[in-house]
Amino acid sequence: ISSFISVNLIKTFSCDISNLLLPTIIYLSVPTLDTQSVDELTIIDILTRRSYSQRREIAFEYEKRSKKDMITALKGALSGSLEAVILGLMKSTAQYDASEIKGSIKGLGTDEETLIEMVCSRSADELVEIKRVYKELFKKDLEKDVAGDTSGDFRSLLLALAKRDEPSNIVDYEKIDQDARALYEAGVKRKGTDVATWITIMSERSVPHLQKVFDRYKSYSPYDMQESIRKEVKGDLEKSFLTLVECFENKQQYFANRLSEAMKGKSAKEKVVTRIVVSRCEVDLMKIRTEFKKLNQKSLYQTIAEHTKGDYQKVLLSLCGGDD
Numbered sequence: 001i002s003s004f005i006s007v008n009l010i011k012t013f014s015c016d017i018s019n020l021l022l023p024t025i026i027y028l029s030v031p032t033l034d035t036q037s038v039d040e041l042t043i044i045d046i047l048t049r050r051s052y053s054q055r056r057e058i059a060f061e062y063e064k065r066s067k068k069d070m071i072t073a074l075k076g077a078l079s080g081s082l083e084a085v086i087l088g089l090m091k092s093t094a095q096y097d098a099s100e101i102k103g104s105i106k107g108l109g110t111d112e113e114t115l116i117e118m119v120c121s122r123s124a125d126e127l128v129e130i131k132r133v134y135k136e137l138f139k140k141d142l143e144k145d146v147a148g149d150t151s152g153d154f155r156s157l158l159l160a161l162a163k164r165d166e167p168s169n170i171v172d173y174e175k176i177d178q179d180a181r182a183l184y185e186a187g188v189k190r191k192g193t194d195v196a197t198w199i200t201i202m203s204e205r206s207v208p209h210l211q212k213v214f215d216r217y218k219s220y221s222p223y224d225m226q227e228s229i230r231k232e233v234k235g236d237l238e239k240s241f242l243t244l245v246e247c248f249e250n251k252q253q254y255f256a257n258r259l260s261e262a263m264k265g266k267s268a269k270e271k272v273v274t275r276i277v278v279s280r281c282e283v284d285l286m287k288i289r290t291e292f293k294k295l296n297q298k299s300l301y302q303t304i305a306e307h308t309k310g311d312y313q314k315v316l317l318s319l320c321g322g323d324d
């Protein structure tokens with residue numbers, strides 16, 4: 001009966017339902033006895049339609065009433081991809097990003113794809129907060145952990161990005177031409193590549209400055225910056241520089257691209273889709289939706305509907321918020 005009551009309460013009160021009632025509803029949705037079933041729909045309804053701070057309040061109230069930790073209860077009640085999304089939503093954006101970086105380097109081997117996305121797509125300000133939270137959560141230094149798991153130029157680039165302290169939005173007009181020429185001379189113009197120069201320019205300038213540099217770059221090089229990267233470097237270093245440049249040019253388009261790549265096949269690469277939707281839902285998901293529609297002539301909502309199923313589909317669609 002708990003499911004019946006809670007779902008109908010939600011339907012009756014819709015979004016105006018008092019936040020004070022929500023912990024009770026979640027409590028009813030998470031079974032306390034083996035015989036009770038989990039009411040996933042109610043959990044999805046409540047937690048996806050509120051902000052992170054509201055979710056924290058709900059968890060606080062839940063704990064006051066039930067004397068139980070809501071996250072532990074959710075872990076016990078849910079599983080698989082739905083669990084990954086819901087637990088992700090219970091973290092702040094910086095906590096989530098820090099955990100994803102930790103997850104990409106822990107254990108044997110490294111998940112370079114995730115590491116590159118996390119380090120190369122986040123702004124300098126975001127990385128400062130991620131590093132602080134990483135230390136708080138794992139009692140370790142993010143830069144040391146990344147250094148221990150990577151090598152060569154790839155490591156140098158990630159570390160330069162992690163410690164960068166970009167002058168936000170400053171465009172140094174005197175340096176635009178100089179930087180464009182230096183990028184060309186360090187890459188396409190010479191034999192081999194002077195990667196150190198590329199790293200310095202791309203990690204020490206502001207985004208608006210670099211946008212102008214890449215534009216000017218075309219007056220020196222027969223290839224644009226992305227083509228030059230593909231010609232000059234390979235592997236993880238190539239992917240990292242490409243991610244950086246794509247994000248400098250249009251970050252939301254980069255995420256839209258990643259999402260469409262992850263949903264090319266019949267079934268989605270759930271880890272990638274989950275990571276982008278959860279980490280961007282309170283940052284720029286609306287803009288990502290717009291870019292996605294432009295790229296694919298199909299909305300993100302429809303694409304998710306076609307490439308996922310079950311409760312996982314429901315939670316993603318609810319976070320997506322609407323069709324375009």
Ligand SMILES: [Ca+2]
Nearest residue numbers: 187188190192
């Ligand atoms: Ca070269």
